[in-house]
Amino acid sequence: MDISILPPELIRIVISAVIIIAFVFLNAMVLGYAERKLAGYIMRRPGPMEVGPQGILQLMIDGVKLIGKQLIVPKESGHALFRIAPLLAFIPVGLAFVVIPFSDKLQARDLDVGLVFMLAIMSVNVVAVLVAGWSSNNKYSLFGAIRSVAQNVAYEIPMLLSLLSVVLMANTLSLKGIVLAQHPVWYVVCQPLAFIIYFVAGLAETNRAPFDLPEAESELTAGFHTEYSGMSFSLFILAEYTNMFFVCSIAVVLFLGGWSGIPLPFYAYSGGIWFLLKVYALLFVMIWVRWTYPRVRFDQLLNFCWKYLIPFSLVNLMLTAILVKLWPVVF
Amino acid sequence: MFAYKCIAEALFVFFIAVTFTGGYFAVRAKYIMHAVMGLAVSLLGIAGLYFHLGSPFLAMMQVLIYVGAVCIIIAFGIMVGPKPQADEEKRVLGKRNALLAGAACLLGFGLLTVTVVQATWVPATVKTGDMTVRFLGESLLNQFCLSFELISVILLTAIIGALIIANIGKEEAES
Known part of the structure; x- marks a missing residue:
């Protein structure tokens, strides 16, 4: 078939969808391997060693295993919703890639509300978790889902407030505009508190330790995805790893100067390389935190959010607003 | 350009279909939780319509607030609230109530239709994309x-x- 009769935009969409899905899987593989290897080193054991040199092919084998596994649907579950939930978690994940500015030119669409777009996409994840937990018809799943939703709804507030103070300084919601606005000084320097609050809230948003109560394996077996097996389980894991990537890329775009950095030897690609380097450095911190801190209790989790993070982010936002108004030249 | 127009029109129809399907499930669902999910789907369809009409900000807010927060709150209300009793439901589902509900729906629909048909719509002279x-x-x-x-x-x-x-x-x- 002659594809030249098709509109070029359509071909671009198809190709970028393929690239995005490939990237989602690749990212999950890299992160999964990094997580297991780092967990190993932190616990003073070698981690996966058997498949390939240093166990580097372990995740590929795991993927094949998960694809080959049977999808078990519990008899008493809500069938349709039970099957839809993993898709609901996975599909929005691809959408957020539309606005991520990987580098100066490597961005699909520079929406003027890019930041809101990413946050909206990430908020759909809560619905997926709730549907999964409810339709499994299992008390562990339901408890996991309730915890996850309570935690996500609470931590979304400090997250948005801390991002808002950056938006006030940059004067735009477009991700590209925010990167360009922090040309001489990265916002992590002027907004250290907002950065810390955002990162903590981001850990909670992605259900990562020490806030991994929704899937606390010692009390809830596996939380909301207890009943899922095979690929429907791995869709949840893929969504989780991709959401981690999003949280870190928002942090990089808003606080760490996006793609900017010292030009590298491959000049044309140096922006993208810097961006990915920064994102994976933050992801490394996320994994590091997970294997270092014990899980918090649920009341501690909510108290920490409502009594510390939200007041601090509100104060930070007000201070930023006042300073931006008083010295518009400096900020 | 013609192809783009076709795609846009197809998406418009698709969003309307999504809105209607969600609404249908929200009304006809056997479990109240399915009804909430139907509502979420319907609201997503409306967000798509906003996007189609060139207001991405409104669409994003629709997803962020209605799908991400309001539906979740409703689901929470259902889970935390008391279990609906069967005989109570029977009391609500009488023939008279069905008639009244139908009449109210028709009246609302009629009012909206009359307003939409009678209103003089001023077409935007230039679509500036100024949202x-x-x-x-x-x-x-x-x-x-x-x-x-x-x-x-x-x-x-x-x-x-x-x-x-x-x-x-x-x-x-x-x-």
């Missing part, structure tokens, strides 16, 4: 300042109501 955040903010704080403030009053009322309800529950638990 930027700056434009929205300025019009919210200048032209629509009153409605903006009224919405915050509604939110305040909701917060006070929630506090009162929570306090009543606390007193009952203590006594």
